[in-house]
Amino acid sequence: MIEIELDIFSGRPNPRWTLSPAEQREFLERVINGGVPMAPVSVSDGKLGYRGFVVHTTGTVAHTLKEKKLPTYFRVREGMTTKVDISSEQWLLASVEQLGLQEVVVEAAAEEIVAQPLVEEATALATCSYHVTSSTNFDFWNKESRHRLNNNCYNYCSNWRTNTFAQPGRGTGKIFTSLTVAAIKDAALRDGYKTTCSGGNLRVAFAIWPGVDYHWWRKTKSTSSGTARYCHKPGSTNARNKDNSGNYITSPYSCDRGKYTTWGGYLYGPGSSRQTVN
Structure with missing residues (x-):
């Protein structure tokens, strides 16, 4: 087969x-x-x-x-x-x-579906931001294929590896019902995300490919120059720190998001995401 x-x-x-x-x-x-x-x-x-x-x-x-x-x-x-x-x-x-x-x-x-340049095989802003992971080392997500294939952008933004391809709202019993900003945001809020900072939260952002899909980014550890970066994990591919144009992401709002043209906004991740995101 x-x-x-x-x-x-x-x-x-x-x-x-x-x-x-x-x-x-x-x-x-x-x-x-x-x-x-x-x-x-x-x-x-x-x-x-x-x-x-x-x-x-x-x-x-x-x-x-x-x-x-x-x-x-x-x-x-x-x-x-x-x-x-x-x-x-x-x-x-x-x-x-x-x-x-x-x-x-x-x-x-x-x-x-057009010819692209040859690539090498992978080897692997607010005071509220909680920098829990590196902006350059993604071994936690990329090193083992079972983790790379079974965790997506929502897993990455939640900093929680469930190996279930997590979906907004599913972990709290009511998954999103449409692919709109309002529906995805409401589902994330049910999972414990917040619209305001309450200390020690993950700073995340999302956007929508209208009617088709959603995508999330998470702010990670600043570089040695003090510049904050956002990183993301497109579907079952490697987690990374660059956008569709190959540029480091300092703002998910202004970066190259491809088809994900509808901006969803920033949210603050729950400290209890390990109990709510699935």
Whole structure:
């Protein structure tokens, strides 16, 4: 079996679907013939928005790939390898039609399916701000794949690794019902976030990809020059300290947020998030 994951969301779980038998045969042939730009799943530009496809294989398909000494779990994204052929990504995007995915999501991916510069594999303001983690060392989130894959931006902003791909409101019994600023903010408030500082809080911020997804940032330890940085974790990719343009984030309001164009505002994280965020 071949399961495809469109790596595009930051807060919500990514869309997944299974290729039909005919599609599996065609895609397997492409892979074996070297026509698919494959990279380790951990290799990602980490941008907000489209980051390629993740391919999960099992059963006879995985067995065939192993016999050919090919990976059974890999990322398909042009620019992550030395290959320059976007047709495989376009083919995979066409196979998503069976899901009935929002047109805006498909269009966003289609716009980004272009060759990108080669990247190296990852090795890994207010007085209220509580700087609990480094702005440069993300081993806590990135070192082990099970932690990287199962924690998202909401986990990161809460500084709580649940391995459940945490969702606003779920931990307190009422998850958000729409992807609007008001709905996401209300869900976070139910989880214990606050609109004002009460001492020792995490300073966080969020924005919305209207009707599609949400994303969160958290203020972290200042640099040696005294400059505060915000860091974030786009979906199941690595936690990082740069925006979509590759710049350090000193203000999530003014940084390059990609498709997350609707600003949600700042909140202050609860000290009890370990009991409320899930």
